[in-house]
Amino acid sequence: MRKLRTSDRMRELMGHYYMQGHQAEFNAWITSGAPVELLYAMDIYPVYPENHGALIGATKLGGYYSEFSEKRGFSRDLCSYARCDIGCVFAGTSPIGGLPKPTFLFACNNICNTVVKWYEVLSRIFKVPLFVLDMPFVRKELKESHLRYVEEQLYDFIDFSEKITGKSLEDSRLKDVISKSLEGVRLYSECLRTAKNRPSPMTCFDAFVNMAPIVCLRGTEHAVSFYTEMKEELEERVRNGISAIENEEIRLLWDNIPVWYRLRWFGEFFERRNACLVADTYTNAWTGFGELKKDDIISSMAEVYTLSYLNIGMDMTAEIINRLIEIYEVDGVVMHSNRSCKPYSFGQYEIQKKLSVPAVIIEADMVDERVFSEAQVVTRLEAFLEML
Amino acid sequence: MKVGYLCTFTPKELIHSAGFLPYRVFATERPINLASAYIQSYSCSQARGALECALHEDFYAFVFTRCCDTLMRLTDIFEFAGKKVYNIEFPTKLGNLEYYVRELRDFVKVLEEWGGEVTYERVIESLRLYRELEKKLKRLFEFSPDYKTAIEVQQIDVRDAIKLVDEKIKSAKEEKEKPKVLITGSVCPYPKVYEIFREAGFSVKDDLCTGSRFSEYSYPDFEPEDLDSALRFIAEKYLRKSPCPTKHYENDRRFEYVLKLAEDCDAVVFLLVKFCDPHFFDYPQLRERLEGIGKKVALIELEFPVVSLEQIRTRVEALREVIE
Amino acid sequence: MISAGIDIGSITAKCVILRDSRILSYKVIRVKPELGLTAREVFEETIRIAGIERGEIDVIVATGYGRNVVEFADKKITEITCHAAGASFLFPDTGTVIDIGGQDSKVIAVENGRVLDFVMNDKCAAGTGRFIEVMASALGLKIEEVGDLAFRAAKKLKISSTCTVFAESEVVSYLSAGERVENIIAGVCDAIASRIVAMANRVGIKREVVLTGGVAKNLGVRRAIEERIGFEVRVPEEPQIVGALGAAFLGTR
Numbered sequence: 008m009r010k011l012r013t014s015d016r017m018r019e020l021m022g023h024y025y026m027q028g029h030q031a032e033f034n035a036w037i038t039s040g041a042p043v044e045l046l047y048a049m050d051i052y053p054v055y056p057e058n059h060g061a062l063i064g065a066t067k068l069g070g071y072y073s074e075f076s077e078k079r080g081f082s083r084d085l086c087s088y089a090r091c092d093i094g095c096v097f098a099g100t101s102p103i104g105g106l107p108k109p110t111f112l113f114a115c116n117n118i119c120n121t122v123v124k125w126y127e128v129l130s131r132i133f134k135v136p137l138f139v140l141d142m143p144f145v146r147k148e149l150k151e152s153h154l155r156y157v158e159e160q161l162y163d164f165i166d167f168s169e170k171i172t173g174k175s176l177e178d179s180r181l182k183d184v185i186s187k188s189l190e191g192v193r194l195y196s197e198c199l200r201t202a203k204n205r206p207s208p209m210t211c212f213d214a215f216v217n218m219a220p221i222v223c224l225r226g227t228e229h230a231v232s233f234y235t236e237m238k239e240e241l242e243e244r245v246r247n248g249i250s251a252i253e254n255e256e257i258r259l260l261w262d263n264i265p266v267w268y269r270l271r272w273f274g275e276f277f278e279r280r281n282a283c284l285v286a287d288t289y290t291n292a293w294t295g296f297g298e299l300k301k302d303d304i305i306s307s308m309a310e311v312y313t314l315s316y317l318n319i320g321m322d323m324t325a326e327i328i329n330r331l332i333e334i335y336e337v338d339g340v341v342m343h344s345n346r347s348c349k350p351y352s353f354g355q356y357e358i359q360k361k362l363s364v365p366a367v368i369i370e371a372d373m374v375d376e377r378v379f380s381e382a383q384v385v386t387r388l389e390a391f392l393e394m395l
Numbered sequence: 396m397k398v399g400y401l402c403t404f405t406p407k408e409l410i411h412s413a414g415f416l417p418y419r420v421f422a423t424e425r426p427i428n429l430a431s432a433y434i435q436s437y438s439c440s441q442a443r444g445a446l447e448c449a450l451h452e453d454f455y456a457f458v459f460t461r462c463c464d465t466l467m468r469l470t471d472i473f474e475f476a477g478k479k480v481y482n483i484e485f486p487t488k489l490g491n492l493e494y495y496v497r498e499l500r501d502f503v504k505v506l507e508e509w510g511g512e513v514t515y516e517r518v519i520e521s522l523r524l525y526r527e528l529e530k531k532l533k534r535l536f537e538f539s540p541d542y543k544t545a546i547e548v549q550q551i552d553v554r555d556a557i558k559l560v561d562e563k564i565k566s567a568k569e570e571k572e573k574p575k576v577l578i579t580g581s582v583c584p585y586p587k588v589y590e591i592f593r594e595a596g597f598s599v600k601d602d603l604c605t606g607s608r609f610s611e612y613s614y615p616d617f618e619p620e621d622l623d624s625a626l627r628f629i630a631e632k633y634l635r636k637s638p639c640p641t642k643h644y645e646n647d648r649r650f651e652y653v654l655k656l657a658e659d660c661d662a663v664v665f666l667l668v669k670f671c672d673p674h675f676f677d678y679p680q681l682r683e684r685l686e687g688i689g690k691k692v693a694l695i696e697l698e699f700p701v702v703s704l705e706q707i708r709t710r711v712e713a714l715r716e717v718i719e
Numbered sequence: 720m721i722s723a724g725i726d727i728g729s730i731t732a733k734c735v736i737l738r739d740s741r742i743l744s745y746k747v748i749r750v751k752p753e754l755g756l757t758a759r760e761v762f763e764e765t766i767r768i769a770g771i772e773r774g775e776i777d778v779i780v781a782t783g784y785g786r787n788v789v790e791f792a793d794k795k796i797t798e799i800t801c802h803a804a805g806a807s808f809l810f811p812d813t814g815t816v817i818d819i820g821g822q823d824s825k826v827i828a829v830e831n832g833r834v835l836d837f838v839m840n841d842k843c844a845a846g847t848g849r850f851i852e853v854m855a856s857a858l859g860l861k862i863e864e865v866g867d868l869a870f871r872a873a874k875k876l877k878i879s880s881t882c883t884v885f886a887e888s889e890v891v892s893y894l895s896a897g898e899r900v901e902n903i904i905a906g907v908c909d910a911i912a913s914r915i916v917a918m919a920n921r922v923g924i925k926r927e928v929v930l931t932g933g934v935a936k937n938l939g940v941r942r943a944i945e946e947r948i949g950f951e952v953r954v955p956e957e958p959q960i961v962g963a964l965g966a967a968f969l970g971t972r
Contacts, residue, residue: 074917141487141643152497320470354472357471378881712796
């Protein structure tokens, strides 16, 4: 597999980002689907425990940190991001030395209801205020009533953070952050789209490794310059006919959060069998934030964030996946049945039946390596590839 | 015509007023087989058991009230399995009454689409009947908690339910002074489990949806004058319901509520269904608070259908021995 | 005063006769489908070894999974309370009891012979004797050989799966990769120890730690536990009879 040069730049950028957190005047722990633009517009540093969880998984220390929370009675059946994050708080450290203590917590349930419980636990440990942005689940269509509910809360949140920090949200500042956010998401989406090429200049594993800036730095200049660079490198590859893997015969789509502790293993497994995972539903989810409108910020924010990929019904999800299958011209889908993510995994059995190409389901966990059975995964994937 | 529902926050009064039979769906004694083809095994067995039930029995439709990740996805899964469904977005954050009133208005439209008829008079009547049932159930539980009845009333017509509870009150015997245990959790639709606590020598108090939580409400004090204010009345009633781990409250109200309930008890047993995220997230810190006020705490993890009563019995008896 | 304690487990039944705080006799037999009959059998055997008559026994206490079918018992007490009492009888400064049986395991926090807290695993094979049986079988070993073999290991091969079925496939993979049996079995012992210690941490590990149950006789598991907690554990001469002993002792109080 050919590594992207930009990945080194990403590590540098994220390292700098994490360090900054310890020096910020105000910081808020925030969920991955929350409207971070509001924080950046008020110079509140956002901390992403989920990204931290991915990092823990990548360093293969999921089981280790989880034990710290299990010792205090937290069940192993709970989401591993939560278990490991809470575990790190009890351990007083983490692979990057631990996260800075929050000024307040900001949980938006448009990715799952679990984050509310997780953040409640944190608010009791740290004794800091928690703001819950409650987004209704959009099973069929988005209702005017739901939008109004979310909008009201966005204004509540602005009040809440202004009161805590003593700062006020300036319109012009917010407009600027939104512009940068849109720009960053546009460039990011263009990077992902280069995988339409045959052969693809990148795999979804490259996307997983390089998605951190759009998640954590969305709304800043850093995300814009990073994805500009990445896009250049990818377009260069396309121009020179350089592919991500040696020999691309099969094109596949990945569904669900990656198995963070086995990224390279999966990449190599598929490459050996001439299969390229050209795209995935997880990194694709962030392209949705490109629909924000500069001239109607709060309203469009309510709509865009409520319609996040994990907050919509199965019909819509299946439609999106089929569209991706079409755009990227894939021959099959690999679905990760992720023990830690119920909203992402329940419904896979049904969605599988609605897809226009064959799919295989493998069982694992995104961060807890104790639940991974190599033998089971290899058998299923090999049988699937033979089938294609 | 049965309209099934899974969560006690569901406005059953509206379902009843529309002319349907609100039927609380639980896992039964039936082993879970067919359901495994629809949903992964790391879902709670109440969800899987309910799906199993839905696949075998006759229901007109199902109503899902937002409470947890599993039930959220279960709505689509039921629909995929060919069932008629509707999901009510009960707010996770309690406070915005208007929002929930709008949800209820939408729900009324759906009930009408399903062939039901919702009028002011019928809603008032349903409210009155359910309020009577709740009052009588509370009285029955004051004598001696009767879980078999508490579960049964959630699956029969409210008028028959009232008659049933009246019967039970007549023959209810007061319980003697015994060490008291508070059982907290979501559901346990197997009366034999509660018997184990009695047989071990405990008198039982509960915070369960298959027990007291069915009748724990704090009613608003206005008289609804028309259909819309009746909907507002229902919204208030449910927003004031005894706090549940699936909702987010100010000032840790859920914890304070359980601590208060536990005050007159010697022990607290968390009777939790495996894979129930909301309860399991609360458990460690709530346990700490309970132990902090001197209560002995035990955790019993259940799967449905309950096959091994002996394992539960051992834990309950051991807890009894610890208290001695 | 003479008391008898009968512990009916799912695989073995044990009985202990105590006279004036001294063990008169004890016996361990395999459980037969008819639990009531098994109880009678182990009881009668034990009093025969002691050389006393049924009528000389002042009190009979039953414990264990099958305690409720022992009709002739005067009292029934759970195996949790009995293990705490039995371990404390043998080791007065018992702080934690770790009981690893054939089909279940439990950890009990103890103070002055009384139960403070407990946690049980009776649903999952990993962390019980069954786990060792499955792995030993996959390696073509007898259970009795496991302890010594693990002792001779040059290194412990990591078994990361928490599930017995997955762990077995890991063991098989190691075998086919040519790894040495003693290194694999050392990894197995460590895996079960890790499960046990994780469970123990939930009630808190306090000295003295007493290991009971059939698996306590396994040197490999014992050592792996000691390595993880950082100090030695106490193992009774007959770790399987601790429950019955506790039952007999509690009968005298």
